[in-house]
Each structure stands twice: as C-alpha cells, then as structure tokens.
Amino acid sequence: MLDFKDKVVAVIGGASGLGKGMILRMAKGGAKFAIADRHGSNLAQFADQLRADGAEVFTKCLDARNDGDVMEFADATFAKYGGVDYYIYTAGMSSMGSIFRLPLSEWRMLFEMNVMGQVHGIRAFIPRMIEQNRECYVINTASNAGLETNAYLPAYFMSKHAAVSLSESLTIELQAIGSKVKAYVFCPGLVQTPLSYNSAEMRVEDPYYTSDEYQKLTQLGKNALANGMTMDEAMDRFFQGLEADNFYIRTHDNEEEQVRYRTEMVLNRTRPLPIPMRAK
Numbered sequence: 001m002l003d004f005k006d007k008v009v010a011v012i013g014g015a016s017g018l019g020k021g022m023i024l025r026m027a028k029g030g031a032k033f034a035i036a037d038r039h040g041s042n043l044a045q046f047a048d049q050l051r052a053d054g055a056e057v058f059t060k061c062l063d064a065r066n067d068g069d070v071m072e073f074a075d076a077t078f079a080k081y082g083g084v085d086y087y088i089y090t091a092g093m094s095s096m097g098s099i100f101r102l103p104l105s106e107w108r109m110l111f112e113m114n115v116m117g118q119v120h121g122i123r124a125f126i127p128r129m130i131e132q133n134r135e136c137y138v139i140n141t142a143s144n145a146g147l148e149t150n151a152y153l154p155a156y157f158m159s160k161h162a163a164v165s166l167s168e169s170l171t172i173e174l175q176a177i178g179s180k181v182k183a184y185v186f187c188p189g190l191v192q193t194p195l196s197y198n199s200a201e202m203r204v205e206d207p208y209y210t211s212d213e214y215q216k217l218t219q220l221g222k223n224a225l226a227n228g229m230t231m232d233e234a235m236d237r238f239f240q241g242l243e244a245d246n247f248y249i250r251t252h253d254n255e256e257e258q259v260r261y262r263t264e265m266v267l268n269r270t271r272p273l274p275i276p277m278r279a280k
C-alpha cells in the first residue's frame with residue numbers, strides 16, 4: 001500500500017486537471033507539496049485550499065518551457081524539504097488541426113510544453129533524486145495519444161509519442177545505472193478537465209484559429225473531453241496503476257484496441273487508417 005504520510009511531492013502543472021486530482025488524493029494521505037504552474041491565480045487559490053485542509057505547500061509560478069525556471073523550482077524544493085519522494089510532470093496542452101494548416105508556432109509550442117518541459121524537469125530533479133539513494137518516484141504525464149495515432153491532432157500525437165519515448169529512455173537508463181528512482185509514464189485516455197480552455201490561453205494569434213475547420217475540430221475536442229472519464233475514476237485508475245508498479249499507467253480499457261491496432265500495423269508493415277474519436 002502506497003504511504004504518502006510526510007512524503008514530499010513536487011508537481012509541475014499541478015494547479016488544474018490531472019495534477020490537481022493527484023495532489024488532492026496525496027494530500028488526504030498526509031503528503032507535503034511543492035507545486036509549480038504557469039497559471040498564477042489558479043495556483044494561489046489551490047495552495048490556499050490545501051493549506052486550509054492542513055497540508056504544507058510551497059508554490060512557484062513558472063513556465064516549464066524555461067529550463068532556468070524549472071531548475072530554480074527544483075533548487076527551492078530541495079532547499080525547503082531536503083529531498084523529493086515523488087516528482088510529477090502534468091503540465092501540457094492539447095491541439096487540434098490539419099497537418100497542412102496548423103500554424104508552425106503551435107507545433108513548436110506543443111513540442112516545448114509537452115516534451116521539452118519534461119526534459120527540463122528530468123534534468124533539474126532526477127540527478128538529485130538518484131543521489132538520495134532511496135526508493136522514490138518520477139511520473140511524467142504523456143497520453144494514450146502517445147501509444148496510438150489518428151488524424152487532426154498531429155502536433156499533439158507527435159509530442160505525446162516523444163513524451164512516451166522520453167520516459168522509456170529514462171526508465172531504461174535508471175535501471176542501467178542501478179538507481180532506486182522508479183520512473184512511470186502516465187497515459188490517460190479522455191478525462192474531464194479544462195485542458196482545451198487552458199490550452200486556448202496559450203495560443204498566439206493566427207488566421208487559422210478563426211477558420212471553420214479549426215473551430216469545428218476544436219469543438220469536437222471540447223465535446224470529447226466533456227464526455228470523458230470523471231476525475232475520480234481516472235484517479236482510481238492512476239493510483240491503482242502506480243500501486244501495481246505499471247510503467248505505462250493507463251486509465252481506459254476501451255483504448256486497448258487502439259494501441260493493439262497501431263502495434264499490429266507496425267508489425268504487419270501496414271498503412272494505418274483513420275479511427276473514430278472515442279469519449280470513454
């Protein structure tokens with residue numbers, strides 16, 4: 001049984017959605033937190049809520065795309081608590097659009113947020129966690145989108161495949177050096193969070209975002225998220241996966257088929273077809 005009593009949990013992207021869901025569960029178990037997010041007011045509000053419930057919380061408003069900010073967050077976390085038991089990355093953004101028309105700025109931003117932010121976190125936190133020489137955990141959030149591919153989310157799928165691969169490299173290297181740090185990659189399916197709305201705030205102006213195509217695709221994405229799994233159920237699945245020591249922590253049984261489909265396409269050297277978008 002995982003024990004969170006007095007454990008130090010550092011989370012990047014913890015002011016909303018999945019990160020917030022994890023923190024709330026770990027707070028019930030008595031954990032202490034270092035939470036970073038780019039959304040200052042959400043972060044402050046959430047920290048106040050946690051403190052009112054008796055948790056010790058330290059926060060930093062940062063942009064995970066900036067490696068210096070992430071390093072400062074790690075420095076401050078280790079200085080305050082003297083160590084880290086759980087390091088979690090859940091910052092990220094979603095993206096819908098045509099592979100031909102999606103602005104280049106969006107491709108770059110997805111890669112910076114969903115992949116380079118994780119690289120910054122790994123470089124800032126993991127070497128010091130290795131030095132602790134005791135069992136501790138790193139959880140990078142990717143997506144089921146990192147295990148399958150479909151049309152009209154090209155930058156998202158690209159970034160999530162890279163994120164899965166990054167965590168695979170991390171866990172292999174940690175094992176190669178005999179480290180006690182255990183790495184996991186969280187690959188949820190659709191879960192009800194404000195991801196589409198938070199992502200919209202990040203975009204820089206571009207005529208594509210006013211096009212019918214983009215508006216329709218974005219609405220489809222919002223509807224799919226609104227019909228996704230509840231946070232409670234997703235958190236049940238997440239903590240069951242962590243408890244069971246599943247490297248790929250997954251939430252949605254009905255997405256097994258998509259993962260199997262892609263793997264079969266690769267093994268059979270077959271051209272993949274589009275698959276209908278699923279909610280639950």
Ligand SMILES: NC(=O)c1ccc[n+]([C@@H]2O[C@H](COP(=O)([O-])OP(=O)(O)OC[C@H]3O[C@@H](n4cnc5c(N)ncnc54)[C@H](O)[C@@H]3O)[C@@H](O)[C@H]2O)c1
Pocket residue numbers: 012013014015016017018019036037038039042062063064065090091092093094113114117141142143144145187188189190191192193194195196198199225228
């Ligand atoms: N909700 C889903 O259905 C779903 C499914 C699969 C994967 N995911 C992934 O889970 C992660 C979290 O998504 P969520 O649904 O909880 O969304 P969310 O928007 O509710 O939470 C993401 C948090 O990360 C923060 N953030 C974003 N970019 C940041 C940056 N550059 N620096 C610091 N903080 C930043 C946001 O302010 C927000 O608080 C994302 O990577 C998303 O792709 C979500």
